[in-house]
Amino acid sequence: MTASPRDIEARRRFLRSVLLGGGVVAASLAGWVPELRAHPLRLRPPGALDESEFLASCIKCGQCVQVCPVKAITLSDITEGFGVGVPHIDARAQACDFSCDAVQCILACPTGALSHKLSKKEEVRMGKARLDKPEACLARQGQGFKGAARLQGIHRYAEVDRWKPIPIADHPYDLELCDLCVRECPIEGAIALAPMSDDPADKRRTPKVADSCVGCGMCEMICPTEPAAIVVDGRPA
């Protein structure tokens, strides 16, 4: 028995639908690949839930991006798979310096992916700073720093303008001993310079990160060495 052209078309149509439908599902599931790959965790905006919950609850609207006065938050691209449209912070390019007087992004978040339980910058835990290249750190060599710390990035200097962040490049320093990471840290007591020997004549100091560090990335952004001697690690999943 031969099938009628109508039946053949119906069968082809069904097959096409299965293949293309399967293709669409497969393409969306390909978003899992970057997730499965072990990669250093990105810094998420203040108040972000644990990584898996964060990815589930973020509605990918970018309202946090829009309210940030220093534009620290950017949305990830398709290379992040399921994380497409989800916000992250590249601290070296632009850190969160709490210019907004804390957590506008949390207030803007429509889903609570940035947890509304936080209300103070001291409660934030985005990650933690770590001295990544001790040999590069100027303070550890007893060196000062003169000039613009970075050509990239903006920061709110309370002594310049209480309300408006300005480019770091427009705010040159003249320091006998480089203490930029401590000086510009928005959290009191989160980082301090400790002497490296008992000799009072020894100018060398080393940055010590306390547990109160919120991981905002300000130290990584302001660090004048290239690449930054101090970096912020994302929270482990």
Next chain:
Amino acid sequence: MSLKTSLAVMLGREPTKPAACEYTEAACALHEAKRANKRTREDNARVQHEIHEASKSHKWRNRRWLVLIAVNLLFVLSYRFDVQLIEGALTASRVIGFHFADLNSALQVMLAFKTVLINLVIGTSTVLVMWWLLGGRTFCSWVCPYHLLAELAEKLHLKLVAKKLVKDHALDRRLRAVLYVVFAALAFASGYTVFETISPTGIVSRALIYGPTLALGIVAVLLAFEVFYSRRMWCRYMCPIGITYGVVGAVSPLRVAYKPVSCHHEGACRKVCLVPHVLEVTKKGYAPDVHVGIGADCTRCGLCIDVCPTGSLKFEVKGLDKLL
């Protein structure tokens, strides 16, 4: 048409001619009169001329494109110039401070996160009421930026078809319902909003507001399929957002209504329609009443209204004529 039939046809059932018992008396009389009234050759020529003339009108299409572009531009300009009129993207936003959440995106998040968030409930209810009033899939044709791109791709596709360079490959309409269930299940099982990874609505909306991304590649692939392989593939056979809004708009006061009395039954409307199955009633002898609302899958795009030479298809607000 019953609500059940309207939803079943949206989910992929083939529309059927009403059974004898489903016609109203007035409809029976009208169909009878039409059957008795045979058209002459001159009549046919006149009808073809009318259809040709009507095809030049783009009133509703132009209004719709204007609204679609204006809404998306508002998102963009609101952010660029920091006027805080509409913050966010189409997936979720704040309109003059009020939470708005895309129903489908909110659903995916709640399925993946397994928590109902109060802000999201507020945002979803606002949008639910709005799109119920305005007609559900009105979102698709009047707001979704991918829809506009797909319409342009469709023009190209139809040109290529006319030149016999490509052929339209229809898919099974039940595919969209299947994908809806698959994406809902995937969100729930995996804890990721899997659909958002490829949702062209979200991708295009974010790209417009926050700048171009590599994710636009997905949109390009979809559009390529629509130009060269299957007419309006994504919106017609695949996009779950369409079903979500279709359900919301199933009983909307704003709808396209059909009055068969002066209809020529030439099917010009079905040729331009994204979802021609909803216009099955316009076939000769198919209208169960002399005044019928078009089914849930209708996007209220108005292309059929533009192209109709007899004014048999019109926008209406249900019950408004009784009120006035």
